[in-house]
Structures are given as C-alpha cells and as structure tokens.
Amino acid sequence: MSQDTYQNPILCADYSDPDIVRVGGDFFMVSSSFNHMPALPVLHSTDLVSWRIVNHVFTSFDLPGYDVMQPGKGVWAPSLRWHDDRLWVFFSTPDEGIFMCHTQDPWGEWSKPHCVQPAKGWIDPCPFWDEDGSAWLVHAFAHSRSGIKHKLQLFSMKPDGTALQGEGRIIYDGSCDLPTLEGPKVYKRNGLYYIFAPAGGVETGWQAVLRAPEITGPWEARNVLFQGGTAVNGPHQGGWVELKNGECWFVHFQDAHLYGRIVHLQPMSWGEDGWPRIGELFGEAGAGQPVLRWQKPGGLPAVTSYAPQTSDDFATGRPGLQWQWQANPQSNWLVPAPNGLQLRCIPLPEFAGQRTLYAAPQLLLQKFPAFVFAARTRATLNAADPENFGGLIIYGERYAALVIARHEESHQLCYIHGWMSDTGVISEQRQALHTLSGATCELQVSVGEGGVCQFAWREDSGAWQPVQRTFAAGKGKWVGAKVGIFAAATANAQDHGECRFDNFVLEVR
Known part of the structure; x- marks a missing residue:
C-alpha cells in the first residue's frame, strides 16, 4: 500500500x-x-x-x-x-x-x-x-x-x-x-x-x-x-x-x-x-x-507507529488504557506490585442461579485487535486454597479459558469453556489437562479466521502444547469477543490467593 x-x-x-x-x-x-x-x-x-x-x-x-x-x-x-x-x-x-x-x-x-x-x-x-x-x-x-x-x-x-x-x-x-x-x-x-x-x-x-x-x-x-x-x-x-x-x-x-x-x-x-x-x-x-x-486526508502530518495499545508489560503494577473490567472496579481486585500485574482470586458471583466465569466482574479484558492474532502471558498462581485459579480467557456469550488451578498439593492446568443459551441458561465445563511441575506456566491463544481459537501452554520455555479441541469465539451482548486475563475463586474458597501476570504479549498476524 x-x-x-x-x-x-x-x-x-x-x-x-x-x-x-x-x-x-x-x-x-x-x-x-x-x-x-x-x-x-x-x-x-x-x-x-x-x-x-x-x-x-x-x-x-x-x-x-x-x-x-x-x-x-x-x-x-x-x-x-x-x-x-x-x-x-x-x-x-x-x-x-x-x-x-x-x-x-x-x-x-x-x-x-x-x-x-x-x-x-x-x-x-x-x-x-x-x-x-x-x-x-x-x-x-x-x-x-x-x-x-x-x-x-x-x-x-x-x-x-x-x-x-x-x-x-x-x-x-x-x-x-x-x-x-x-x-x-x-x-x-x-x-x-x-x-x-x-x-x-x-x-x-x-x-x-x-x-x-x-x-x-x-x-x-x-x-x-x-x-x-x-x-x-x-x-x-x-x-x-x-x-x-x-x-x-x-x-x-x-x-x-x-x-x-x-x-x-x-x-x-x-x-x-x-x-x-x-x-x-x-x-x-x-x-x-x-x-x-x-x-489519505490532505494537509495532515504523516504518522507512524501510532495505534491502539495492545501488549502490556504492567511496568507500574497496573493495567494500561487498553484494559477494561466487566463492571465498576473494586479496590481489592489489584494487589500492589512494583511490576507485573497481581490479581486477587475474587469469588465468582451468582448469576441466573449459577456461579460461572460468564458473570465475573473482575475479568480484565481488551478488544480483539484484528481478524487474526495471538496473545500470550506468563502466569503464576500464588494460592494455598484449591478453589483458587487464574489464567487466559477468550470472552463472549461463548467463552473459554486456560487456567492454573490448585489441586491438593500440586498445580493443575485446566481448560474451562462455557456458553449462554438462547433462553439465558449458562453451561460451563472444566477439564483437567496436565499436572504442572510448579505454579508458573505460559499460556497462549491463537485466534484464526472466523474467530477459531487454539489454546496452548508450555513450561520452562519448552515446546508449546496445544489444547486438543479448538474453540469458536462468540460475540457478547452488543459487543465483540474479547481477550484477557483474570483471577477467581469458587464461592467456598477460604483463602483468596493471587495470580501474577508478568506480561501480556499480543501479536497481529
């Protein structure tokens, strides 16, 4: 061009x-x-x-x-x-x-x-x-x-x-x-x-x-x-x-x-x-x-490298302007940190008689920036309670997340997917994928043509391991699908831990 x-x-x-x-x-x-x-x-x-x-x-x-x-x-x-x-x-x-x-x-x-x-x-x-x-x-x-x-x-x-x-x-x-x-x-x-x-x-x-x-x-x-x-x-x-x-x-x-x-x-x-x-x-x-x-419009200065923000290194311990919550943000959602983003594992609220990710106000999301792109983050779960979890999510009226969760004395990698029916009923399922060697894992999602998403994970900079089934992103209520990160807990969690995100890297392809 x-x-x-x-x-x-x-x-x-x-x-x-x-x-x-x-x-x-x-x-x-x-x-x-x-x-x-x-x-x-x-x-x-x-x-x-x-x-x-x-x-x-x-x-x-x-x-x-x-x-x-x-x-x-x-x-x-x-x-x-x-x-x-x-x-x-x-x-x-x-x-x-x-x-x-x-x-x-x-x-x-x-x-x-x-x-x-x-x-x-x-x-x-x-x-x-x-x-x-x-x-x-x-x-x-x-x-x-x-x-x-x-x-x-x-x-x-x-x-x-x-x-x-x-x-x-x-x-x-x-x-x-x-x-x-x-x-x-x-x-x-x-x-x-x-x-x-x-x-x-x-x-x-x-x-x-x-x-x-x-x-x-x-x-x-x-x-x-x-x-x-x-x-x-x-x-x-x-x-x-x-x-x-x-x-x-x-x-x-x-x-x-x-x-x-x-x-x-x-x-x-x-x-x-x-x-x-x-x-x-x-x-x-x-x-x-x-x-x-x-x-291009005439008489205006040439501009390069000026685009909506996407990637974030969370240098001040806070999210950039590209991020939005699902509701009024609360002071206890963010844990102060000099760098990286620490999100507290906030209990999921009840919505339509259920507790699911769909209604979580503390999801930290940003807009899809292109038709084809990939996003990745390095997450660490700091939690003793098995009800705490956090990770990477594609969100809409259909949603899917790749998360780190406590499981007895170890950490598990889990895949969560859910959807809202035409009658307003939310269905959500969780699948355990892998027992991690520690509390830290890199999480990635590649969004392809038509919004078809491939989640993947890796430990210690090894090879990316794809989640077996792909996921088809869906729009939200009056809005497009979003990508982001979160930390959450089920309602009976006794000790709300934290999930730390070192960065968020988004690449348009």
Whole structure:
C-alpha cells in the first residue's frame, strides 16, 4: 500500500458507535463502552487514520447495579462536541437516562457524569449549540424500554448542558422510510441544519441525512451511504469532520459479528444541491458506497507507529488504557506490585442461579485487535486454597479459558469453556489437562479466521502444547469477543490467593 493511501477499516477493533471532533490539529474519537469500565475510551489522532487510546471519560459509575456485570447495559452511543473551549460528551444508559461529562484537557480529568434527564429508553443523545446562544438536544428511542421506535425527539437545553427544558417534540418519524432511525448527530452548514443518522438496523442498514431550514423542522431526508457492491455491510452511524483545508471526512462502523463494530473512514464532499456525498458514488443519485482504499486526508502530518495499545508489560503494577473490567472496579481486585500485574482470586458471583466465569466482574479484558492474532502471558498462581485459579480467557456469550488451578498439593492446568443459551441458561465445563511441575506456566491463544481459537501452554520455555479441541469465539451482548486475563475463586474458597501476570504479549498476524 502506498504511503499516500490508507486502507479500511482504520480500526479493526470494536469501537462501536464512534463520534469524532477536530480541535485545531487534533482529532478525538469516543465510542460506546456498554458495561465495561473504565467507560468511554477517548482516542486521539493527527491524521484521521492512525489512532491511539489516550484516556477514558470515567472509571466507575456511581449508580445502583454497576458493581455487578450487566451485559449490554451501561454506556450507549455517545456524542462528542467541542464547545466553549472544552470537549463535551453526551451519552445515555438505556435504563437510567441521558448523561453529560466535559473537560478542558482530553488527556486529563473529566467531570463526573451528570444526569441531564432521567428517562428510560431515551438513547443516542446529541447536543447542539447554535450561533444565537440557544442549546438543543436530539435523541432516539430504545423500543425495548420506551415502547417507541424509528423516531427522533428534539428538546431545548440549558446552555450549560445540565438539563433539558420544556416539552420535547418528535421531529422525524422514520417508521415508513427510515426504520430503526437512531444515532443522530446534529450539524449546521451554510444556514441549514443537518442530522446524520443511521437507519435499517446494525447489520444491514445504511446512512441517512436529514436537512431543515430550522432546527425545529420541517425535515427532509436522503439516503447517502449503502453497502452497494462492497463487502462492508450496514455502513452507518458515525460522525463528520471538516479539515482546515476544507476537506470533509466521515467515520462510521461496520458490524463484523464476533469482532464487533469496526471503524471505517470515508471521503465526503458536498454536492451543489447541498447534500453530502459519502464514499464513492454508485447507483441511486447522490448515494455512495464505502471505499476500501483511498488517498489519505490532505494537509495532515504523516504518522507512524501510532495505534491502539495492545501488549502490556504492567511496568507500574497496573493495567494500561487498553484494559477494561466487566463492571465498576473494586479496590481489592489489584494487589500492589512494583511490576507485573497481581490479581486477587475474587469469588465468582451468582448469576441466573449459577456461579460461572460468564458473570465475573473482575475479568480484565481488551478488544480483539484484528481478524487474526495471538496473545500470550506468563502466569503464576500464588494460592494455598484449591478453589483458587487464574489464567487466559477468550470472552463472549461463548467463552473459554486456560487456567492454573490448585489441586491438593500440586498445580493443575485446566481448560474451562462455557456458553449462554438462547433462553439465558449458562453451561460451563472444566477439564483437567496436565499436572504442572510448579505454579508458573505460559499460556497462549491463537485466534484464526472466523474467530477459531487454539489454546496452548508450555513450561520452562519448552515446546508449546496445544489444547486438543479448538474453540469458536462468540460475540457478547452488543459487543465483540474479547481477550484477557483474570483471577477467581469458587464461592467456598477460604483463602483468596493471587495470580501474577508478568506480561501480556499480543501479536497481529
């Protein structure tokens, strides 16, 4: 590939529902984080193609229920805006309402989540500050909570973003032409108001744009981006950004099944009719389809070796920005260490009447970084109680782990695999593989095409020994599969030991 071109996806990882903003020569992106903490990853770029994690908006959520794993809940579809010399992020949780945080330093501390509007099923909020000083907010609905679907609602908002004002009004009903209308992003250009919004559903949908002379309407709609003749299904939901040189670009996601919602970058321009053109034109007048390779954005600095973090040597005894827990982190999960990561063997909670890895909040996970990759770690179990164990895991609604466990006076290597049925029943099985010579073992998983995983282990730098059966990774609730490490104990453990991880090495293949 030429140094002057880029290839999609620009982020082959699960950065769902991305939104983007330019601040001078810097670009920032946020994405949904659902039940994972810390929440709302903040990514930074200077060329729109190469991105790196620089922060999270908050580390825990001070609301009931967030200390336990709640699959699919938490932070949904954020909007990111630059206003009043600060970054603002608005997001919703499906059961509690619409929230807001802001900062003057994207690399520093953000304000704590503030509830703008308590509501059930009001999702995908986007703020807009007009030139006359007025402030507005547009949001969509989750039918599962609100009983409403396909519609966008507009509210007046306090200029400081702290609360909505008055009664909302439905400004567009897409029941007939834009089913599953959601994820609105509001802009203004040449005196006209625009709402970029996805329609048609995550896996097979398209990108629509609404336009109006006033923010209250009336709104007209046009479909601007389809899958077309490409393999990029459901290309939609993202944000538009304009460069200093006038170029326009659009980021959006593609649902890649077990790999999550991966991020693409599309060239964008404006037609003489005042409608945006996204991707390369095809078929229907004004409609585009995704590009797979294109010229890089112009007038931006060349960037090398700038990518989301994956490997970690745990140099300070703490996990890097690429890691997230399954719920609010607790102070006793990490054991202080000058280097390496020491995780305490926390008892598994009860979930749906069972105690399984599926519901463990202390799983420390990161996104799949590519379609094909391998991850390995060197783990040591420091525990006297036979109920303690820890190791390497591939996690989703199907999951598998290769672990070190205490067994009488020795240590065993065990393979655990489990899955959630369509009826919400979790099945989990454990198989003893090998009696180890000590408490330390290297653990590895190779993820191949289609998410087929091969676990392996070795002692004392010997040859890798594969686990006999492969494992097919599966996505989670609204998220892709994840890879990570953990320490745990069964409920009746008397002495909670620790599992130490010297490193975590991830190699894209």
